[in-house]
Amino acid sequence: MRKEEALKRLKEIDTEVLHLSHILGVLSWDQEVLPPKGVEGRGAQIGLLQRQVHALITSDELGEIIEALEGSELSPCEEAQVRHAKRDWERERKLDGDFVQLFSETTAKAYAAWVKARQEDDFKSYAPTLETIITLLQEKAEALDHTGEPYDPLLDLYEEGTTTAEVESLFSEMGLFLKEILDELGEDEVDDTFLYGKYPKENQEFFIREVLTNMGYDWERGLLGTATHPSTMTLGAHDIRITTRYEEVSVASPLFSAIHEGGHALYEMAASQGACQGSTLASGVSLGFHESQSRLWENMIGRSSGFWHHYFPRFKELFPLQLERVDEERFLKAINRVQASPIRVDADEVTYGLHIIARFELEKALLKGDLKVADLSGAWAEKMEKLLNIKVKSDRLGVLQDIHWSMGVFGYFPTYALGNLYAAQISAIMEDEIDLDYHLKRGELAPIREWLKREILNYGSLYKPKELLEKVTGSPLKSSHFKEYLTKKYLER
Amino acid sequence: MRKEEALKRLKEIDTEVLHLSHILGVLSWDQEVLPPKGVEGRGAQIGLLQRQVHALITSDELGEIIEALEGSELSPCEEAQVRHAKRDWERERKLDGDFVQLFSETTAKAYAAWVKARQEDDFKSYAPTLETIITLLQEKAEALDHTGEPYDPLLDLYEEGTTTAEVESLFSEMGLFLKEILDELGEDEVDDTFLYGKYPKENQEFFIREVLTNMGYDWERGLLGTATHPSTMTLGAHDIRITTRYEEVSVASPLFSAIHEGGHALYEMAASQGACQGSTLASGVSLGFHESQSRLWENMIGRSSGFWHHYFPRFKELFPLQLERVDEERFLKAINRVQASPIRVDADEVTYGLHIIARFELEKALLKGDLKVADLSGAWAEKMEKLLNIKVKSDRLGVLQDIHWSMGVFGYFPTYALGNLYAAQISAIMEDEIDLDYHLKRGELAPIREWLKREILNYGSLYKPKELLEKVTGSPLKSSHFKEYLTKKYLER
Numbered sequence: 001m002r003k004e005e006a007l008k009r010l011k012e013i014d015t016e017v018l019h020l021s022h023i024l025g026v027l028s029w030d031q032e033v034l035p036p037k038g039v040e041g042r043g044a045q046i047g048l049l050q051r052q053v054h055a056l057i058t059s060d061e062l063g064e065i066i067e068a069l070e071g072s073e074l075s076p077c078e079e080a081q082v083r084h085a086k087r088d089w090e091r092e093r094k095l096d097g098d099f100v101q102l103f104s105e106t107t108a109k110a111y112a113a114w115v116k117a118r119q120e121d122d123f124k125s126y127a128p129t130l131e132t133i134i135t136l137l138q139e140k141a142e143a144l145d146h147t148g149e150p151y152d153p154l155l156d157l158y159e160e161g162t163t164t165a166e167v168e169s170l171f172s173e174m175g176l177f178l179k180e181i182l183d184e185l186g187e188d189e190v191d192d193t194f195l196y197g198k199y200p201k202e203n204q205e206f207f208i209r210e211v212l213t214n215m216g217y218d219w220e221r222g223l224l225g226t227a228t229h230p231s232t233m234t235l236g237a238h239d240i241r242i243t244t245r246y247e248e249v250s251v252a253s254p255l256f257s258a259i260h261e262g263g264h265a266l267y268e269m270a271a272s273q274g275a276c277q278g279s280t281l282a283s284g285v286s287l288g289f290h291e292s293q294s295r296l297w298e299n300m301i302g303r304s305s306g307f308w309h310h311y312f313p314r315f316k317e318l319f320p321l322q323l324e325r326v327d328e329e330r331f332l333k334a335i336n337r338v339q340a341s342p343i344r345v346d347a348d349e350v351t352y353g354l355h356i357i358a359r360f361e362l363e364k365a366l367l368k369g370d371l372k373v374a375d376l377s378g379a380w381a382e383k384m385e386k387l388l389n390i391k392v393k394s395d396r397l398g399v400l401q402d403i404h405w406s407m408g409v410f411g412y413f414p415t416y417a418l419g420n421l422y423a424a425q426i427s428a429i430m431e432d433e434i435d436l437d438y439h440l441k442r443g444e445l446a447p448i449r450e451w452l453k454r455e456i457l458n459y460g461s462l463y464k465p466k467e468l469l470e471k472v473t474g475s476p477l478k479s480s481h482f483k484e485y486l487t488k489k490y491l492e493r
Numbered sequence: 494m495r496k497e498e499a500l501k502r503l504k505e506i507d508t509e510v511l512h513l514s515h516i517l518g519v520l521s522w523d524q525e526v527l528p529p530k531g532v533e534g535r536g537a538q539i540g541l542l543q544r545q546v547h548a549l550i551t552s553d554e555l556g557e558i559i560e561a562l563e564g565s566e567l568s569p570c571e572e573a574q575v576r577h578a579k580r581d582w583e584r585e586r587k588l589d590g591d592f593v594q595l596f597s598e599t600t601a602k603a604y605a606a607w608v609k610a611r612q613e614d615d616f617k618s619y620a621p622t623l624e625t626i627i628t629l630l631q632e633k634a635e636a637l638d639h640t641g642e643p644y645d646p647l648l649d650l651y652e653e654g655t656t657t658a659e660v661e662s663l664f665s666e667m668g669l670f671l672k673e674i675l676d677e678l679g680e681d682e683v684d685d686t687f688l689y690g691k692y693p694k695e696n697q698e699f700f701i702r703e704v705l706t707n708m709g710y711d712w713e714r715g716l717l718g719t720a721t722h723p724s725t726m727t728l729g730a731h732d733i734r735i736t737t738r739y740e741e742v743s744v745a746s747p748l749f750s751a752i753h754e755g756g757h758a759l760y761e762m763a764a765s766q767g768a769c770q771g772s773t774l775a776s777g778v779s780l781g782f783h784e785s786q787s788r789l790w791e792n793m794i795g796r797s798s799g800f801w802h803h804y805f806p807r808f809k810e811l812f813p814l815q816l817e818r819v820d821e822e823r824f825l826k827a828i829n830r831v832q833a834s835p836i837r838v839d840a841d842e843v844t845y846g847l848h849i850i851a852r853f854e855l856e857k858a859l860l861k862g863d864l865k866v867a868d869l870s871g872a873w874a875e876k877m878e879k880l881l882n883i884k885v886k887s888d889r890l891g892v893l894q895d896i897h898w899s900m901g902v903f904g905y906f907p908t909y910a911l912g913n914l915y916a917a918q919i920s921a922i923m924e925d926e927i928d929l930d931y932h933l934k935r936g937e938l939a940p941i942r943e944w945l946k947r948e949i950l951n952y953g954s955l956y957k958p959k960e961l962l963e964k965v966t967g968s969p970l971k972s973s974h975f976k977e978y979l980t981k982k983y984l985e986r
Contacts, residue, residue: 019541022534023516030519034732037714041515041729048512221530236534239527 006068010081011279013056013065018237018280020053025235031111032227032243043108050104051097057085058092077276080462084281087160091153094143103136107408114406115228121396123377131373133408134366141367151364154411158287159418161466164364166477167414170421171357173479175387178353181486185338185350192250192334194326199251203318208244208258211311215262215297216449217242218269229403230257232264232294237272237282240265251322252335253346256298263297264290266449270457277460286465287412291419292426293452299349300427300485301448306440308332338490340388342397349420350486351388356417358383359402363410422469424482426456429473499561503574504772506549506558511730511773513546518728524604525720525736536601543597544590550578551585570769573955577774580653584646587636596629600901607899608721614889616870624866626901627859634860644857647904651780652911654959657857659970660907663914664850666972668880671846674979678831678843685743685827687819692744696811701737701751704804708755708790709942710735711762722896723750725757725787730765730775733758744815745828746839749791756790757783759942763950770953779958780905784912785919786945792842793920793978794941799933801825831983833881835890842913843979844881849910851876852895856903915962917975919949922966 001009027046034042056062066089069082092100110129117126137154144153151164209224220238227243234240242261244254267290272282284290301307308315312328323331338348344355362379365371371379380399381392392398404412430436430451439447455472469477494502520539527535549555559582562575585593603622610619630647637646644657702717713731720736727733735754737747760783765775777783794800801808805821816824831841837848855872858864864872873892874885885891897905923929923944932940948965962970 016541019534019538023520023538023542026519026523026538027516030523030728033716033718035713035715035734037711038729038732041512041731045512045516045519045729048509049516218530220528222528223526225526235523236531236538238534239531241528 001064001068003068003072006065007074007078009061010065010069010078010085013059013062014081014085014279017053017056018278020049020056021280022234022236022239024049024053025233029233029235029241032225036112039109039112043105046108047101047105051101054092054095054097054100057088062089077279077281077462080276080281081279084461091144095140099136099139099143103140103408106132106136107406110406110408111403114400114403118396118400121394121400123395123400126400127373127376130376130405133405134373137408137410138367138369150367151411154367155414156411158412158415159465160286161464162288162418167360167418170477170479171353171360171414171417174353174417174421174482175357177479177483177486178350179387181350181490182338182340182354184491188337188339190333190337191330192337194322195250195252195334197251197322199319199322201246204246204251204254207315207318208255210314211255211259211302212242212262214443214445215259215266216269216446217262217265221269222265224258230261232261232268234268234272234283237278240268240272251319256302256335257345259302260294260298263294266297266452267293267457270453271460274453274458274460275462281461283460285459285461285463285468287415288418288422289456289465289468291416292422293457295419296423296427296452300423301436301440301445303332303336303349304436304440305332306437308335309441310443336489340390342384342390342392343401345401350490353417353420354387356413358387359413360417363413367410418477421477421479421482424485425469425473425475425478426452427485428481430455494557494561496561496565499558500567500571502554503558503562503578506552506555507574507578507772510546510549513542513549514773515727515729515732517542517546518726522726522728522734525718529605532602532605536598539601540594540598544594547585547588547590547593550581555582570772570774570955573769573774574772577954584637588633592629592632592636596633596901599625599629600899603899603901604896607893607896611889611893614887614893616888616893619893620866620869623869623898626898627866630901630903631860631862643860644904647860648907649904651905651908652958653779654957655781655911660853660911663970663972664846664853664907664910667846667910667914667975668850670972670976670979671843672880674843674983675831675833675847677984681830681832683826683830684823685830687815688743688745688827690744690815692812692815694739697739697744697747700808700811701748703807704748704752704795705735705755707936707938708752708759709762709939710755710758714762715758717751723754725754725761727761727765727776730771733761733765744812749795749828750838752795753787753791756787759790759945760786760950763946764953767946767951767953768955774954776953778952778954778956778961780908781911781915782949782958782961784909785915786950788912789916789920789945793916794929794933794938796825796829796842797929797933798825799930801828802934803936829982833883835877835883835885836894838894843983846910846913847880849906851880852906853910856906860903911970914970914972914975917978918962918966918968918971919945920978921974923948 024046027042027049031042062085066082066086069078070086074082110133113126113129117123138150141150141153149164155162155164155167205224212224213219222240222242225241225243226245228245230242230244232240232242242258242265244258244261246254264284267284271284274282276282308328308331312331316323336348338350340351341347344352347355358380362371362376362383365379366373366376377395377399384390384392384398430448434447434451436448439445456468459468463471466476469475517539520535520542524535555578559575559579562571563579567575603626606619606622610616631643634643634646642657648655648657648660698717705717706712715733715735718734718736719738721738723735723737725733725735735751735758737751737754739747757777760777764777767775769775777786801821801824805824809816829841831843833844834840837845840848851873855864855869855876858872859866859869870888870892877883877885877891923941927940927944929941932938949961952961956964959969962968
């Protein structure tokens, strides 16, 4: 095959994969309103498209294209495209189309089973579904790489190049200092009850839109909706939507969820117009990197004193009665309160990582067969007691709280905590160049956004995650930056 | 190819087409909230899927399958499947994949251009888009059948087996009696101002849901949303959604739109569980037949005195202030008021058909090249003056009011009026078997729904439209039943 022809076909195939992934994004977005009896049909639709993607990225033709292009003179993005295509081709050729379709149909249907079980706090009804999924995950891990640690190939799907052993090492350091900080903080005396008052939804949304606009969210290329689970979805290169939820009791929850998702959306919005625009590379490089952006905006910016120095007066204007006796300092303490609680998504910055460690350990044990689904509820309670010193009162507040396993996703949770580590390491560098506090106090978010765009977001998936981190921060991933950040914020204040 | 193998492959291909059409339904459904800059990407997504459908229904393999199965011993649904597959195969082989993709990308983008032009009452900005679409439609008509009337192959896409000449003949009869009735009715003295008061949306929706539930709409297999244009969309065999809109000034509009769409939805819901369930045949047989169901429910049921004998007290309970001085009789007169007006979707039963005749004549002239887009706005005004004796004040209230042409759809409008003719002919037979007024006065909609299901809906597309009509009513389509219905309702009351 001639180089020009091979390159043309590579791009055509990539474009088709891109469109299909966007269509899958639309199907996901719609999941929120899917009628109960539509679940099965939707599973079949998703299965069909997943199978098409699989067929495209594993075709014999693509194999020839890759062979024809390897070693050719190519632009950096083209080279990265060949590298990605080869990686996916080699990996996905190990799975057959029937398996891919079965896997995605099973998990699409499992979503409904999980929603129901969670609503009814009935883990038993859901256990057989979860068992099926874990069996499929075991098959998948075995097919992808039967030589080493079975968790490795699954983790690699979300965090390319990071091994289970590396995560274990980082998490063991992180687990130690998180518990140390937690112990040192002890019982807090923060009164955050005012966060749980009645805050009209319209004003909350008004404020959220103002913050997102200032962050640089492009309203012509997306929208803000509501959903059971806040998330960011890419339905097109110029259709990147975010959701939050208002039915939460605390006024902080919808706001920080929206800022978090806004961080993800800025990544997708910049990458899709960045170095490798128009290709599947024009997207976040890994889930850990993605989460670094959402966490950075949510916590390091959104929960900072500088941010609220500017925004608190605006916020108070919108909620004068609710915040009658609350000043900036008290507000800041409340939104940064550290307290172990059973729900991961409501966890503060300190305890969050411990929730992740629990899931990481449980996933590994389930995958190896060392832990059975029948014993999972008990094992969950034990982990929570050991790591967070809390008692789990129900499966609804325990093992049933997260959607991920129902989606057939193992190896995903660790990337949330890796995101915190990435974010701390990145912001340490950013702060060498930008006086964050200065800008935040003036309500200037553009310098932050532009720095992140220039240093990280624009590249999309041009580099490998580890290369990109080295390029930006000059060092491989360490846990120490996160430790320093938390120590400074929580122990030295 | 062996018969069993051929049949198995036929069903597999049909299932894939079915899923793809449902996914296209999801993309349509989402169109309502699509961010402005997402339009282009969405066009590409739709183009890709349309091209896939086209490739599936025109493949060489399918040609062999059809050949292997023709003349074999098959079940009635299988036989119909082969007949449909052959018809589609022969038709779609005349269009190449590039054309199909270009056509659907062009029309997907035209939607946004139309929305903008309509908002800004700016036909000129939209004219080049419309010209492009008409050129594509001319190419399409030419490719499909260059021997006869160019409008025929387009009409046949929506109303299988009906020719332009047949429609002309029916419409010329219909045009005459509609104008006669209109003249005879003269200036009316109906005071319907109370319909334009303030009716809280929540109560409107409450009432609409009650009526839809009674009609038999299955809430586990669909949902009621809001949209710029009321419609019914099939996103899965068990995911059939309807929309209405509340921003209309009259309280009658959202209600009758919802009942209308409910009629469409009942057809899809029954057909998808009917004789040919699981296949692409498990859907309405033609657009005219579809419209017969929506019109029957909207007008013959929803605007009948029997219906309101039961429902008016319920309605008045919900809106006691708005209807303080309104009794059942006055209400009934108001919702059946006949008055020429510029907007098709707001037209009454008598003038509606005249709107359709205007569009039918304009479409034919545009397709033949006898009318240029540059002259369309003027031609529109002329038709309105001639047929309805009204002056069109703006393109927004004229040529820009309908979405259809932006979708690349010619030959679709006539099916709306055919729907009225079908509905009248069908209900004349139904009334031989069911005492409509008796049941309606008791709020019993089930006997009507069950009769329609048994006689029409369950069959889906098993029969050809003309066969089905003959089977149900014992006669080909005539305009006389509609004339009788209108005469009885409007002139003999």
